[in-house]
Amino acid sequence: MPADEPLITARGLTKRFGSFTAVDRVDFEIGRGESFGFLGPNGAGKSSTMRMIAAVSPVTSGTLRVLGLDPARHGPQIRARLGVVPQEDSLDTELTVEENLIVYGRYFDLPRPLLRRRAAELLAFVQLTERAGDQVEPLSGGMKRRLTIARALVNEPELLLLDEPTTGLDPQARHLVWDRLYRLKQRGTTLVLTTHYMDEAEQLCDRLVVMDGGRIVAEGTPADLIREHSTREVLELRFPAGGNDVDLAMIDGFAARVERLPDRVLVYTDDSDAALARVGTAGLMPEATLTRRSTLEDVFLRLTGRQLVD
C-alpha cells in the first residue's frame, strides 16, 4: 500500500449480534503514525470496533480495510502485522516472563534465537529485565500490563491496538504505561486505543472519536472537541445543601450553559471571572467556587450524558 494511504479505513462499518447493533454505520480513517482513540461509555461499541480491526470479529456490513487488506479474506496476514493489548490479561501465568514472549512470538513463526534477543530488548523497554526468569503469576497488575505490551510488540507490529490499556492500574503504574506508549508513538508506531479515561485520551491521542450507542458522536483532536462541544472555562459553584435551585438568570449572557448536579452547579462560560462577579453582585453566596479549564471529560459527559451505564 502507498505510504500516504490510511492504515485503517472504515465506511458504514456495522456489527450486529443477533438483534443487537453494537456498532452502527461508523466511518473513520486512521493514518500511519497517528495515535487514535475511541472514547465512550461501556457498551458504546469501542471494543467491538477494535475486535473488527484486529481481524477477529467478522464485519456485519460496511467496509473495513486494515493495512490495505480485507479482514474477512486476509485475517492471518493482517494479524501478523498487528500488536494487540487486550483489555483483560491473557498471559500464561505458569510460564516465566521471558517464556511468555517466546511462546507468543512462535505463533508468528519467528525463530527462537531471534525471539530470545527480542525478548531481552522488549523486557528492557518495559523495565522488566530483572523479572525475566520469574513466573508471571505473582507480578503486580502494572507489571503484567507492561509484559502484555511487550508481548504485543514481539512481531514488531506496524499497528498497536490497545483496549483500555490502563484500566485497573494505580497512578504510578498508569504513568509508566503512558510513558512507554508515548515512546512507541515517537518511534512512529501507530497506536489505536480505547479508553474511558479522559486524561489518558488527552495524554496519548492525536485524534479521537467519541462513541455512544454504537455511533460516532464527535471526532477531532482533543483541543477541537473542547472548542466545539464545551466552553473555554467551567465555573463550579457549590451551594449549601438544598440550595442548588438558585435563580441564575443574572449570568445569562455570560454562560453558554448551566448544569445543575446534586452537589454543585456547573457554569460553562468563556469568561468565568465575569460570571463569578455577577453571581457575587446578585447576592448569591456559594459555599465554594472553583474556576477551571474545560476538559475532555466535560465534552464526554456533554455528548454521552451523565446516566450511569452498567
Next chain:
Amino acid sequence: MATPATVRYLEHEVTIYRRLWRTSLVQSFLAPILFLAAIGGTVGKAIDRHGVGHFGGATYIEWLAPGLMAANAMQVAIQECFHPVLGGFKWTRNFLAAASTPLQPGDIVVGRLIWVGTRAVLMASAYLLVAALFGAVTRAEAILAIPVAALTGLAFACPASAWSATRERDDSFSNIQRFGVLPLFLFSGAFFPISQLPAAVRPIAYVLPLWHGVVLCRALALGHAGLAASVGHVLVLAAYSAAGVVAAVWAFRRRLHS
C-alpha cells in the same frame, strides 16, 4: 521453512508441559499401579480361584489390564478437555491471546488435540509398562493397544473440547463426570464382560466409543484380534474423533471469531 500453524500452537502446550511433567508423570504411573494392585491383584485372585471362565483362558488381571488402559485414556482425555479448554477462553484466556496472532481458531484447537493425543500415547505407554511389570501383559502385540487407547482418548477429547468451548460456566463438567463418564468407565466392559449387562442396556455400550476401545485393546493384548472386528472398532473410534474435531473447530471459531 514455515512451521505449520498447528505445530506452533502445539509448542505452547509443550512449553507449559515442561513445567508440569513431574505431576503428570506421577499420575501416569500411579493410576495403573493402584488399579492393577487393588482390583487385578486382589479381586482378580479371588475370581481366578473360582475359575468363572469368562476370560477366554486368561487370568483376570490379563483380561482387565488392556481394557482398563483404554478406560483410563478416556478419563484422562476428558479431564484435559473440560476445565483447561474453558479456562483457555475464560481464565488464562490463552486461546484469546493466540487468536490475536496469525493462528486461526482451527489451528489452535487442532494443535491442542494433537497434543492431547500425544499425551494419551505417553500415558498408555506408561500403563502398558506397569501392566507388563505386574505380569498382566505378556505378548509383544500388546504394543498395538497403545495407539488404540490413545484413539479412544481422542474419541472423547474431541467432542469434549467442542462441548467446553460452548460453555460459559463449569457446572456441567462435574455432572458429566459423575453421571456420564464414571458409569461408562464402570459398565463398558473394562471390569466385566458386557454380556453380564441386561440386554436392554447393552446397545448403549455398543453405540458409545469406550466399549470399542476396551474390546480392541484387550483383543490385541490377548492375541485374538480379528481383522474385520478390529477395523470396525477403529472406524467407530475414528468417527467419534472426526465428528468431534469438526464440532470443536466450529465451536472454537464461533467463540474466537464472533
